Amino acid sequence: xxxxxxxxxxxxxxxxxxxxxxxxxxxxxxxxxxxxxxxxxxxxxxxxxxxxxxxxxxxxxxxxxxxxxxxxxxxxxxxxxxxxxxxxxxxxxxxxxxxxxxxxxxxxxxxxxxxxxxxxxxxxxxxxxxxxxxxxxxxxxxxxxxxxxxxxxxxxxxxxxxxxxxxxxxxxxxxxxxxxxxxxxxxxxxxxxxxxxxxxxxxxxxxxxxxxxxxxxxxxxxxxxxxxxxxxxxxxxxxxxxxxxxxxxxxxxxxxxxxxxxxxxxxxxxxxxxxxxxxxxxxxxxxxxxxxxxxxxxxxxxxxxxxxxxxxxxxxxxxxxxxxxxxxxxxxxxxxxxxxxxxxxxxxxxxxxxxxxxxxxxxxxxxxxxxxxxxxxxxxxxxxxxxxxxxxxxxx
Amino acid sequence: xxxxxxxxxxxxxxxxxxxxxxxxxxxxxxxxxxxxxxxxxxxxxxxxxxxxxxxxxxxxxxxxxxxxxxxxxxxxxxxxxxxxxxxxxxxxxxxxxxxxxxxxxxxxxxxxxxxx
Numbered sequence: 001x002x003x004x005x006x007x008x009x010x011x012x013x014x015x016x017x018x019x020x021x022x023x024x025x026x027x028x029x030x031x032x033x034x035x036x037x038x039x040x041x042x043x044x045x046x047x048x049x050x051x052x053x054x055x056x057x058x059x060x061x062x063x064x065x066x067x068x069x070x071x072x073x074x075x076x077x078x079x080x081x082x083x084x085x086x087x088x089x090x091x092x093x094x095x096x097x098x099x100x101x102x103x104x105x106x107x108x109x110x111x112x113x114x115x116x117x118x119x120x121x122x123x124x125x126x127x128x129x130x131x132x133x134x135x136x137x138x139x140x141x142x143x144x145x146x147x148x149x150x151x152x153x154x155x156x157x158x159x160x161x162x163x164x165x166x167x168x169x170x171x172x173x174x175x176x177x178x179x180x181x182x183x184x185x186x187x188x189x190x191x192x193x194x195x196x197x198x199x200x201x202x203x204x205x206x207x208x209x210x211x212x213x214x215x216x217x218x219x220x221x222x223x224x225x226x227x228x229x230x231x232x233x234x235x236x237x238x239x240x241x242x243x244x245x246x247x248x249x250x251x252x253x254x255x256x257x258x259x260x261x262x263x264x265x266x267x268x269x270x271x272x273x274x275x276x277x278x279x280x281x282x283x284x285x286x287x288x289x290x291x292x293x294x295x296x297x298x299x300x301x302x303x304x305x306x307x308x309x310x311x312x313x314x315x316x317x318x319x320x321x322x323x324x325x326x327x328x329x330x331x332x333x334x335x336x337x338x339x340x341x342x343x344x345x346x347x348x349x350x351x352x353x354x355x356x357x358x359x360x361x362x363x364x365x366x367x368x369x370x371x372x373x374x375x376x377x378x379x380x381x382x383x384x385x386x387x388x389x390x391x392x393x394x395x396x
Numbered sequence: 397x398x399x400x401x402x403x404x405x406x407x408x409x410x411x412x413x414x415x416x417x418x419x420x421x422x423x424x425x426x427x428x429x430x431x432x433x434x435x436x437x438x439x440x441x442x443x444x445x446x447x448x449x450x451x452x453x454x455x456x457x458x459x460x461x462x463x464x465x466x467x468x469x470x471x472x473x474x475x476x477x478x479x480x481x482x483x484x485x486x487x488x489x490x491x492x493x494x495x496x497x498x499x500x501x502x503x504x505x506x507x508x509x510x511x512x
Binding site: 113114115116119152153156157160161 | 410441444445446461463464
């Protein structure tokens with residue numbers, strides 16, 4: 001595809017979640033809105049590269065999607081109240097804050113606790129991220145047929161069981177936000193096979209909460225929002241470049257989005273002031289340390305280790321200890337890191353524990369032990385790109 | 397007269413799917429034939445739409461929800477009728493006319509408790 005075509009594809013994808021969110025509110029049907037938004041996307045991809053970009057791409061997409069929705073309704077001869085209402089109140093354009101609220105509604109609906117976590121993650125990637133069912137299936141390592149069934153089931157439940165399409169009331173927010181944060185976390189932890197695309201979903205998830213942070217209610221959303229916003233830029237261990245994973249250490253930091261980082265770091269401040277004991281905010285602070293470092297070598301490991309110490313006071317888990325050990329290894333050398341890693345119990349079945357040992361043993365020059373740890377990491381089920389990367393390092 | 401509930405167990409189904417109209421006609425026929433003893437009833441959306449609720453820590457405690465039915469089974473509760481019959485024999489005779497009974501499902505009859 002031409003670079004103009006790429007730009008159009010990116011723009012369309014970025015707008016997809018917003019258009020879909022508004023359309024769901026207007027039509028009252030996730031399925032109908034999805035069909036219509038998909039059709040509008042296809043039309044944009046066909047016409048924009050040829051005729052040039054619309055002045056207001058979002059409005060263009062909304063109008064196109066709404067026309068498609070009306071066509072769908074007419075074709076199927078359905079006249080449900082809400083759907084009919086969509087036809088009587090044409091949506092040409094929506095004020096930015098209305099779109100943000102629509103996106104928030106969609107976030108809270110996709111991440112509703114009445115849906116299983118599996119369903120939440122799949123639905124968020126599908127609707128907010130605009131990934132195809134096949135892409136979601138690949139990203140989450142599930143057969144496509146299974147994923148299609150899972151998505152259908154979730155949408156069916158939203159419609160038939162009546163999961164509300166609204167932003168929760170203030171008193172419900174803390175609980176619900178925790179759920180949203182968990183879902184977004186899973187998107188990153190489970191979905192890193194395609195993290196570049198998953199990032200789109202996270203961005204959509206938090207475009208609403210982040211953008212509205214002046215509003216006290218929305219500011220609550222900033223806490224969980226931050227780590228993911230940051231992760232989209234640099235904090236994830238791996239980033240895909242041409243389909244290949246690139247370690248945080250090896251990433252080309254000039255490709256990071258400076259504006260997103262600046263916005264993210266501000267959000268970290270907001271989140272920490274609001275809830276210094278919010279683990280997502282503390283994790284975001286760690287991500288901020290990475291984001292602000294001009295290079296991996298110049299990372300302020302002292303600060304990173306300190307933030308991990310804070311994190312342990314609010315969220316003490318073996319995995320957090322493992323991450324802290326990795327930071328200590330960078331600050332004090334591989335021997336100090338390895339001693340900490342070896343001191344963590346209960347991670348025998350965790351592939352990253354073995355992978356960390358392999359990496360540190362390799363740095364210490366103990367190739368045999370590194371290879372043994374690597375084999376255990378593979379046996380424990382480390383993902384293929386990481387395995388390949390480690391294999392190259394140890395044999396190199 | 398005793399009030400019975402006829403619980404209809406079938407493979408999980410989606411009433412929006414094809415074949416639903418045909419099935420609807422069969423049930424409408426039953427509804428007319430059994431009108432004298434029918435006191436109510438409903439079909440249920442598939443278990444995909446189910447939410448199971450528990451409260452931990454006693455009354456007013458934490459509400460825990462699970463996405464899905466109480467038990468994952470091959471046959472699921474997909475509808476019910478409330479019947480008012482003279483005795484169990486009449487209830488069973490009525491249940492035997494519910495289409496699920498010969499369409500790969502089963503109907504469970506339970507008498508309803510009446511509190512004095």
